Amino acid sequence: MSVKFKQWLATCLLLASGITAHAASTKDCETLTATGNSEYPPYLWREGTNNGLLGANRAIMDEIGKRLGIEIQLVDVGSWARAQETLKTGQIDLLAGAFYTVPRIQYMDYVYPAFLNTTSVVWRKKDNALAYTKQEDLIDKSVTTVINNSFGQAFDEFAKDKLDLQYVTSLEQALKMLIHDRTDFVLYEKNPGLAYADTLSMSDQINALEPAISSEGLYLTISHRSACNTGTLRGLLAKVVQEMLQDGFMQEALQQSLKDWQQFSQSRS
Template identity: 65%
Template sequence: MLVLTLPMTGAKADECKVLTATGNAEYPPYLWRKGDGGKELLGANRAIMGEIGRRLGVVIELQDVGSWARAQEMLKSGRIDLMAGAFYTVPRIQYMDYVYPAFLNTQSVVWRNAESAMTYESRKDLLGLKGLTVINNSFGQEFDEYAKKNLDIGHVASLKQAFLMVTRGRADYVLYEKNPGLAYASLLGYSDKVQVLDPAISSEGLYLTISHKSKCNTGVLRGRLARVVQEMEVDGFMQKALRDGLNSWDQFSEKVE
């Protein structure tokens, strides 16, 4: 069992044999709720967190704390130690440290009503149109800054609400990640109602992060996490976890349907 020395915080070594983690619980194939009324999370990121803990010799408890916005607030306050997947943005580095390298990469795309005549070849085609995304969603620092200055993007509580609004003509497009969007479009019955447009607006790394206020956040732990993440990337564990997550989501969504 790994024993961490934490002189900067005064935390006892045995206090850091268990780390808490959370993430976006509506984010298949990376994370999603089991759906039986409990708090269990499934998906690629669950497997990745479990393997990181195994290789470190610590327990990582993955918790469903509610919405994505609440997950970020829990990390910011230090009530949760780790975030199991976040894009890099400047606002976020004010309250959490990123572990490099990214453990997976993901694309964000433009979604439109399948019956819409909207055309899209570059971000300039979004100027003057009404867009939507989910509260506290990010598309990477560069696109976030461009969108803030140039685009009209509203924020709603869920992807389901965003898809509903775009199919009813209350918005021109939705910005969301490709894989989770495809997964939920299938589950919610929107596969033939919404359409992905190419090219992607951004391609970003998905990082493990640790709260600035975590009592276990030290150079020792960050270094060990970085080494393990790199090892898992090199030996193919990350891509295997993603493939398994995609297969598990397919099985899950078939049962729900």
């Protein structure tokens, strides 16, 4: 066997193995796994029966999968901190909703544009006389939020430099601290805060204050360690997100989920 023939044969075998590997990879990526913040109504909340999640982001993930012809399995992996960790380590492919921050781009790619926008506010007990008219009013106060929560790059930097934040594992815990005067303020998003306050019968005891501390886009992201993270997939995801924004699907999903959460919370009371 000549040297040239051996080289040609080796090249053919290499190409064949590459084609096989690509085919296997494509097949594997017909199903993607996703997770998100499971205490985040009306965007996401625990179904309570089958380790599943409900909400606007669930409807959006299902529709993205339908339009792309792939299955997106949205699962509850626990806390928001745990959800981010599973994406960081590549155990999960997609995160169904995250703000943009510089630390997060170290381990995940953002799909543009944002599929929804959400506002974060300062929560205060109604009988608390402490003033809040600007973010500087939070300095030297007792302020609480949820572990690994973000309010966008600008406010995160302010909080890191100026505030002594307390972190708890859930929004419910933070709001109960507020009610029992164990913290002056709670930082969290407006819609999920309103939803939980209603569920916990706290709506008449706490206020969402103005001005908001941030208004941020909610993005679909994909793990750097996902075997399915390719330029092709990111391009397809971006295209379908844009189409869904243009045809109004995102806002329809949000409005429907506001109604669904109300029914869900009433059924539990």
